[in-house]
Amino acid sequence: MIAVGGGKGGIGKSLLTANLGVCFARSGKRVVLVDADLGGANLHTCLGIDLPAASLSDFVQRRVANLEDVVVDSGIDGLGLISGAQDFLGSANIKYTQKLRTLRQIRRLQADVILLDLGSGTSFNVLDFFLSSHLGIVIIVPEPTSLENSYRFLRSAFYRLLHHRESARPFLEIIEQAMLPNNDKAIRTPHDIIRLVGRMDPERGDRYRAWLSSFRPLLVVNQVRSPEDAELGPAVLLACRKYLGIELDLLGHIDYGDNVWQAVRTRTVLMMQDVESPVTQRIWHVARQIEKRMESLEVAGRERLKL
Amino acid sequence: MKDFREQNYYELLEVTVHASQQEIEDSYRQARRAFASDSVATYALFSPEELVLLRRRIEEAYRVLTDAERRRLYDRELSRLDSTQWPDGETPADTKQQEQRADEQRQQQEQEPDNEDQPRLPLVESKPPPPADEVAEVDPVVTEPAEPVESEPVESEPVESEPVESEPVESESAEPESAEPKSGEPKSGEPETVVLESTKPEPVGPESVAPPAGPALPRVEKTESGPATDAPSAGEAASTRQEEQLPPLPRIDDDTPIDGELLRRVRLARGLELERIAEITKISIYYLRNLEIEDFTNLPARVYVRGYLKQLCSILELDASRIVDAYLARLDAGGGREGEG
Ligand SMILES: Nc1ncnc2c1ncn2[C@@H]1O[C@H](COP(=O)(O)OP(=O)(O)OP(=O)(O)O)[C@@H](O)[C@H]1O
Ligand SMILES: [Mg+2]
Numbered sequence: 274m275i276a277v278g279g280g281k282g283g284i285g286k287s288l289l290t291a292n293l294g295v296c297f298a299r300s301g302k303r304v305v306l307v308d309a310d311l312g313g314a315n316l317h318t319c320l321g322i323d324l325p326a327a328s329l330s331d332f333v334q335r336r337v338a339n340l341e342d343v344v345v346d347s348g349i350d351g352l353g354l355i356s357g358a359q360d361f362l363g364s365a366n367i368k369y370t371q372k373l374r375t376l377r378q379i380r381r382l383q384a385d386v387i388l389l390d391l392g393s394g395t396s397f398n399v400l401d402f403f404l405s406s407h408l409g410i411v412i413i414v415p416e417p418t419s420l421e422n423s424y425r426f427l428r429s430a431f432y433r434l435l436h437h438r439e440s441a442r443p444f445l446e447i448i449e450q451a452m453l454p455n456n457d458k459a460i461r462t463p464h465d466i467i468r469l470v471g472r473m474d475p476e477r478g479d480r481y482r483a484w485l486s487s488f489r490p491l492l493v494v495n496q497v498r499s500p501e502d503a504e505l506g507p508a509v510l511l512a513c514r515k516y517l518g519i520e521l522d523l524l525g526h527i528d529y530g531d532n533v534w535q536a537v538r539t540r541t542v543l544m545m546q547d548v549e550s551p552v553t554q555r556i557w558h559v560a561r562q563i564e565k566r567m568e569s570l571e572v573a574g575r576e577r578l579k580l
Numbered sequence: 581m582k583d584f585r586e587q588n589y590y591e592l593l594e595v596t597v598h599a600s601q602q603e604i605e606d607s608y609r610q611a612r613r614a615f616a617s618d619s620v621a622t623y624a625l626f627s628p629e630e631l632v633l634l635r636r637r638i639e640e641a642y643r644v645l646t647d648a649e650r651r652r653l654y655d656r657e658l659s660r661l662d663s664t665q666w667p668d669g670e671t672p673a674d675t676k677q678q679e680q681r682a683d684e685q686r687q688q689q690e691q692e693p694d695n696e697d698q699p700r701l702p703l704v705e706s707k708p709p710p711p712a713d714e715v716a717e718v719d720p721v722v723t724e725p726a727e728p729v730e731s732e733p734v735e736s737e738p739v740e741s742e743p744v745e746s747e748p749v750e751s752e753s754a755e756p757e758s759a760e761p762k763s764g765e766p767k768s769g770e771p772e773t774v775v776l777e778s779t780k781p782e783p784v785g786p787e788s789v790a791p792p793a794g795p796a797l798p799r800v801e802k803t804e805s806g807p808a809t810d811a812p813s814a815g816e817a818a819s820t821r822q823e824e825q826l827p828p829l830p831r832i833d834d835d836t837p838i839d840g841e842l843l844r845r846v847r848l849a850r851g852l853e854l855e856r857i858a859e860i861t862k863i864s865i866y867y868l869r870n871l872e873i874e875d876f877t878n879l880p881a882r883v884y885v886r887g888y889l890k891q892l893c894s895i896l897e898l899d900a901s902r903i904v905d906a907y908l909a910r911l912d913a914g915g916g917r918e919g920e921g
Contacts (some may be wrong), residue, residue: 334896359884421624464583477863483864511594515584515615516625516636 275379275563276309276406278391278399280422284414285495286310288533288543289556290320291392295544302385304550305344305353310392311367314357320347320577321540322354325454330507333371340378372398376405376456379557386567391424395429401423406569408563410491410524413509415423415502420509427519429461433487435481444477449538463518485518491566493559494526502526524562527555584634588658589641598657609643654820659741775812826851832898838906840874847872868892876911885911 289304292572298304308316310330317324327343330336333408337343342355367375379387389406391399403409404577409430413423427451436448447469451460460466471478495504506523513519530552536543590597593607600894615635621632628724644650790886829849830842847857858865867888870878879885891909893900 415620417623419622420903424625462583468583480862483862487865504613507610507622508619509613510617511611512621512625514594516622518583572752 274387274389274406275408276389276391276403277408277410277412279401279419280393280395280411280426281355281414281419282313282393284412284419285533286392286393286412287316287319287528288537289410289412289493289527289559290388291316291542293296293560294347294352294386294388294562295349296385297564298349298387300560300564301351302379303351303353303383304388304459305382305384306385306387307355307357307379307389308357309389309399310357310393311398312392314401316390316421317354317356318540319537319542320349320352320354321536321542322348325354325356328356328358329375333358333367333573340375341382345381348541352374357390357414365367365399369486371411372401376402380405389579397433400433401457403430404437408432408491408566410493410563411521412493412495414496415494415498415505427490427513427521428463428517430490431485431517431519432466434484434488434566435466438484441475462516467518486520489522490521491563492523495521496529497526498529524559524567527554527559528552587637589645592637592641593645595645599645604642604645608638611638637908658841666852677909752849832902838903839910840907843892843896843903843907844872846898852895857892857895860895861888863888863891871907873912875913879911882908882911 277286277293277381287308287310294304294306306312306316308322308576312453314328325345327337329343332340340355340558343355345356347354356404357476379389385542389402391402393399411423412418412427432448436452439445439448447460447466450456451466460469463481467478467481467485470481492506492509494502494509496506497503503526506526508521510521513521528551530550532547532550533543533552543550544553544556583690584592588616588656590599593599593604593611595603595607599607612635613619615626615638616618616630617628617631645653697753827845827849830836830845832838832842849855853867854865858868859866867879870876870884871888886904886908889904890900892898
């Protein structure tokens with residue numbers, strides 16, 4: 274189970290989800306794409322198909338008991354789609370119990386790879402889908418706004434993780450404080466929380482620190498237009514490590530290509546049409562990197578939030 | 581990973597104490613680029629003041645570490661400060677002898693590019709860091725006091741604002757002056773509970789009372805505390821099914837090698853995932869894994885490993901007196917992955 278997120282809208286989450294899905298399917302895996310963007314589901318468009326009749330809504334609204342029953346054929350061999358929910362538009366808030374039920378059933382889908390296309394923002398739903406996945410991909414594009422959102426996303430995701438794992442009131446309060454942008458405890462980074470908690474309870478501080486070091490989201494830089502843009506990945510890794518203490522794992526970058534939006538416009542999937550372009554090559558590279566991470570997951574379980 | 585204000589020069593540049601001149605150069609150049617004032621990567625992350633401070637520290641680190649004599653003095657100071665920081669009593673002062681070994685390690689790491697979990701600073705990360713206060717007061721490389729949080733009486737003493745540049749050794753008398761133990765602070769009355777899987781309702785209401793420290797053994801099944809909506813089906817049932825198909829418990833007699841593989845096999849026979857053990861013991865899954873694959877170079881100091889092994893034995897229902905020392909002997913013999921590679 275792999276989540277694709279990144280905080281900001283319009284950075285290529287859906288596009289990458291669809292194209293990675295094609296890569297995995299082409300490597301002979303059974304793939305299901307899940308449009309978990311509860312606000313603006315459009316993954317089907319990236320696959321060049323019409324809005325399917327069955328969707329996640331049917332499951333969430335309990336019209337269908339089994340999530341497996343809303344998996345539709347994407348038209349590409351080995352690639353199934355659970356189309357996004359259309360009818361709770363704007364309400365990115367499905368109930369907590371619904372979320373648990375959905376997550377449980379997603380995890381149980383008959384597939385080798387499940388890719389979740391997350392919505393933008395840092396709502397608890399988005400964060401929980403991200404944290405529940407075995408691998409979480411964060412996409413950035415070389416723009417300040419994208420970085421701002423991604424850093425916020427990463428920070429929020431880690432705080433949310435702490436919040437799930439913590440159960441003692443005073444510490445929960447600290448974490449909740451940290452989640453507020455201008456909190457009066459002046460908590461700006463995970464380091465600040467760890468320091469604060471470590472003073473009250475050193476062992477707990479150590480535990481938090483261990484959680485921080487095992488929190489390893491993957492990073493993809495999309496829409497790269499220049500050699501400088503391509504260097505952004507390593508720089509972000511460094512900055513994130515230094516400032517947030519979060520160690521990202523860089524999968525690679527994807528060039529900006531006119532063929533990308535052209536494919537969307539002509540309702541085709543890039544990876545199916547264009548096998549030679551730089552963008553396609555890059556996406557293949559990212560897919561292979563992910564496969565490697567999946568293999569090491571099989572060897573040794575990765576920490577994952579179980580809701 | 582520490583806050584950059586608390587990092588020593590090696591940590592700042594993210595190099596090992598054995599780093600060559602070239603590695604330091606490379607690392608420095610990369611850091612300069614990433615933290616340049618026009619770098620997009622730091623946008624919305626560092627405040628301008630923090631960036632200035634960080635750049636200054638990186639410059640400092642570079643100047644000291646690329647000057648053989650100053651580096652030697654700095655190393656001496658570091659190892660004097662805290663010899664436990666260096667595994668096996670190995671201190672950066674031994675750099676010369678170690679260089680060859682470090683090279684070998686590097687080569688090996690290059691051959692294993694997939695070993696993504698390698699921490700960049702194993703030497704430092706392996707040690708549970710001392711409380712932040714202590715660091716701030718004892719570590720001479722800290723140039724700015726860690727920001728006082730809340731109203732605790734921290735560092736009323738003026739802290740040197742300029743980095744100790746030339747002779748770090750001179751600060752010999754830097755005694756932990758105001759190192760008052762924070763004994764006044766009562767440990768919070770929270771009972772330390774072992775919560776294996778917490779399912780909390782979304783709106784954080786008054787915390788439901790966590791179960792009292794449960795049995796240390798992991799067979800506790802997940803209980804859905806929230807209003808469960810699903811009838812338990814395939815997934816839940818799976819754990820029961822798995823139990824029936826567990827591999828047999830390996831026999832341990834006098835000539836059974838006590839190694840990581842044995843730990844792994846016992847764990848599998850007990851039907852435990854690493855992440856489950858990590859949850860229960862709070863030992864980092866990274867270390868648990870390294871114990872099993874015998875990646876001895878990426879384990880914390882021996883004394884911690886011993887503690888881990890004991891915890892592990894208790895969970896795996898193994899006789900600690902047989903396992904712990906035998907495994908440590910193996911570790912001392914320096915076998916493991918490194919030896920085989
Ligand atoms: N590498 C690229 N080169 C050119 N165009 C791209 C590239 N990546 C994405 N785009 C374009 O950016 C637009 C947004 O992409 P996409 O819908 O995948 O973003 P998203 O992150 O899913 O957005 P949202 O949060 O709104 O769902 C698309 O029209 C796509 O064609
Ligand atoms: Mg989208």
